[in-house]
Amino acid sequence: MTLLKEFxxxxxxxxxxxxxxxxxxxxxxxxxxxxxxxxETLARMxxxxxxxxxxxxxxxxxxxDLYGLEGSVLEQYVNFWKRVLKGDLGPSLASFxxxxxxxxxxxxxxxxxxxxxxxxxxxxxxxxxxxxxxxYPNRWWSEGLEKSLITVYPVPYYILAFVLLMAFTFYLPIxxxxxxxxxxxxxxxxxxxxxxxxGFLPALSIxxxxxxxxxxxxxxxxxxxxxxxxxxxxxxxxxxQRKILFYYVTRNTLLPQVTDLSLSLGALFGxxxxxxFVFGYPGIGTTMYTAINNGDYxxxxxxxxxxxxxxxxxxxxxxxxxxxxxxxxRYR
Amino acid sequence: MANDVLRATIRDLFRFSLSFRFGSIILMIVxxxxxxxxxxxxxxxxxxxxxxxxxxxxxFILGTTGTGQDGFWLLTFAIRNTLMVSGVAVLxxxxxxxxxxxxxxxxxxxxxxVISSIVDSIIVIPRLPLLILIAAILQGEMTVLxxxxxxxxxxxxxxxxxxxxxILSLREREFTHTAIFSGMNAVKVVVQEHLPFLIxxxxxxxxxxxxxxxxxxxxxxxxxxxxxxxxxxGTLIFWGNYHHALLRGRVWIxxxxxxxxxxxxxxxxxxxxxxxxxxxxxxxLSRLTMEE
Numbered sequence: 002m003t004l005l006k007e008f009x010x011x012x013x014x015x016x017x018x019x020x021x022x023x024x025x026x027x028x029x030x031x032x033x034x035x036x037x038x039x040x041e042t043l044a045r046m047x048x049x050x051x052x053x054x055x056x057x058x059x060x061x062x063x064x065x066d067l068y069g070l071e072g073s074v075l076e077q078y079v080n081f082w083k084r085v086l087k088g089d090l091g092p093s094l095a096s097f098x099x100x101x102x103x104x105x106x107x108x109x110x111x112x113x114x115x116x117x118x119x120x121x122x123x124x125x126x127x128x129x130x131x132x133x134x135x136x137y138p139n140r141w142w143s144e145g146l147e148k149s150l151i152t153v154y155p156v157p158y159y160i161l162a163f164v165l166l167m168a169f170t171f172y173l174p175i176x177x178x179x180x181x182x183x184x185x186x187x188x189x190x191x192x193x194x195x196x197x198x199x200g201f202l203p204a205l206s207i208x209x210x211x212x213x214x215x216x217x218x219x220x221x222x223x224x225x226x227x228x229x230x231x232x233x234x235x236x237x238x239x240x241x242q243r244k245i246l247f248y249y250v251t252r253n254t255l256l257p258q259v260t261d262l263s264l265s266l267g268a269l270f271g272x273x274x275x276x277x278f279v280f281g282y283p284g285i286g287t288t289m290y291t292a293i294n295n296g297d298y299x300x301x302x303x304x305x306x307x308x309x310x311x312x313x314x315x316x317x318x319x320x321x322x323x324x325x326x327x328x329x330x331r332y333r
Numbered sequence: 334m335a336n337d338v339l340r341a342t343i344r345d346l347f348r349f350s351l352s353f354r355f356g357s358i359i360l361m362i363v364x365x366x367x368x369x370x371x372x373x374x375x376x377x378x379x380x381x382x383x384x385x386x387x388x389x390x391x392x393f394i395l396g397t398t399g400t401g402q403d404g405f406w407l408l409t410f411a412i413r414n415t416l417m418v419s420g421v422a423v424l425x426x427x428x429x430x431x432x433x434x435x436x437x438x439x440x441x442x443x444x445x446x447v448i449s450s451i452v453d454s455i456i457v458i459p460r461l462p463l464l465i466l467i468a469a470i471l472q473g474e475m476t477v478l479x480x481x482x483x484x485x486x487x488x489x490x491x492x493x494x495x496x497x498x499x500i501l502s503l504r505e506r507e508f509t510h511t512a513i514f515s516g517m518n519a520v521k522v523v524v525q526e527h528l529p530f531l532i533x534x535x536x537x538x539x540x541x542x543x544x545x546x547x548x549x550x551x552x553x554x555x556x557x558x559x560x561x562x563x564x565x566x567g568t569l570i571f572w573g574n575y576h577h578a579l580l581r582g583r584v585w586i587x588x589x590x591x592x593x594x595x596x597x598x599x600x601x602x603x604x605x606x607x608x609x610x611x612x613x614x615x616x617x618l619s620r621l622t623m624e625e
Contacts, residue, residue, distance in 0.1 A: 009451075014450070015450055015453055015454050015457075018450065018451065018454040019455075019457050020460060022451075022454055022455065022458065023458055026458075026463065027466065029468060030463075030466055030467055031470055040359075058452050083514065093498050117385070151352075151602070151603075151606065152599055154597055154602065154603065155544045155598040155599055155602035155612040156594075156595055157544075157547060157548030157551050157552065158548060158552070158600070159548070160530060160551065160556055160591055160594055160595060162589065163570070163591070165596045167579065167587075171579055225486055247545075262434050263457075264456055264457070265455070266459075267457060267458060267459035267461075268459075270458075270459045270461070270462075271460065271461030271462070274461055274462065275461070275552055278556075282588050289462070289465060290556065292466065292469075293556055293557070293558065294557075296469075298469065298470060301462075301465060301466050301469050302466060305462040305463055305464060305466040307462075308462045309459060309462070310460070312459045313457050313458070313459060316457050318530060
């Protein structure tokens, strides 16, 4: 019971706050803007073609309704919530008959797949290498690894992805420039291998950055943990080093890492967005890029809202795993 | 007095920390490039002042662009603008962070719990989509200053938590009680007694802010969402891509801003790494024992 009351309920309340803040921010931003999205969209539409004035009026009314710009601000706000709770993100302005929900529906799977796989790989790699480097700080490989990852870590995601793109699709064209897979989706080796082939570079760009972050943290935590009494005792008891490191030290460093993962999920997601539009990967990032280029505010708004809710939920789920691996929380 | 301490610190860092030596040398190069922008023979928006699309040569060390600008002088402007944007962003972000952190840390109790849970929630929100939404809606109206403002407003939640933790521990110290009992009010205690303790943490933390702000400036510009007429690291890459520099074999147009951005962030990061290592009491202890 105490677990529920002291851990799960507050965390759940926090999740609700995030959703509330997220929806409110996405509601407020377009209204604070000096640019009127309705006029802007209409101007954009009339740039390339002549539209009947009556149709423009009708369109203006539709757009006003769409952005929920009718009525008092409070009414607008309530209506906005109603729409969001129904899961309706409105129509896309650029690719009109499609709704934003459909646009996102097509691309979200790619993003989740790419991000999920990359996080898993980066997590395992960063934890293992970081623990090893923290435990054996003076070997040549741990120093070399640390120096190279420290150099890579601060480099902006975009630069990292772009350099990879230049290197492996232009100068050394071994990876495809664009796309997520070849052929139609099927459970065949051919299709799956093409998915892996297309996803390799975008995943690599996320993995490098995320591994560096995980490595630096794991190494610092392991270095601190290594000076604990229990480690010295285990060493004196001549336990195998591998066992001390992976059974005791790493397990103790796991907790802050899990907390950090749930906090850094937003940044990782941002990295995935960038990787996707750099490599033309058919996920949410590319959808958002297209929306930016077409001035499709509604799609951008929908994607922003969805990513806030999605990341908040994912980080809630990660935090709920916490009691499973921390005996202190479990047995209290 | 304070000056002497600072000088001694820098001397120590230079002597004992390899990463500080490297980092400060890199930052010095970046600083020189920044200062050179004030002596540029061309204005940053002068077009067609040199032959177009020339590869790097003795006359034009970093080549020239498709708009007839000298790559080297353009880069100095870009470094200046990018650092200005991130500098203002860091200043705004840290100011908010310090205020929030001090307030919650010092007041404690219910106020602390409410504000802390709001801060925890804000940390979870992914900032890139939010930035893109704001920038997309402001498109055309975005200036260098408003970008800096925007980045600053979005970058305070994480540091404020760290400052709060610091203030929380300072609040229980003896000197805080002494100050309160001798009649200092809360604001004075926090500003005069606690702020000095935050400054080292603030310095190391400002670098993290710089890294983030530079990355976001580059990302937003590459997406075409910032003020594209002002040269910055991001806009140079944007225009390079826009004119298909890579496909036309004009790599120098892209290589210069990429190399400059990497130099900048690595320099900052190495300096912050050595600073936080220096400030960490545990490593300081081991360093002292090593010196003996």
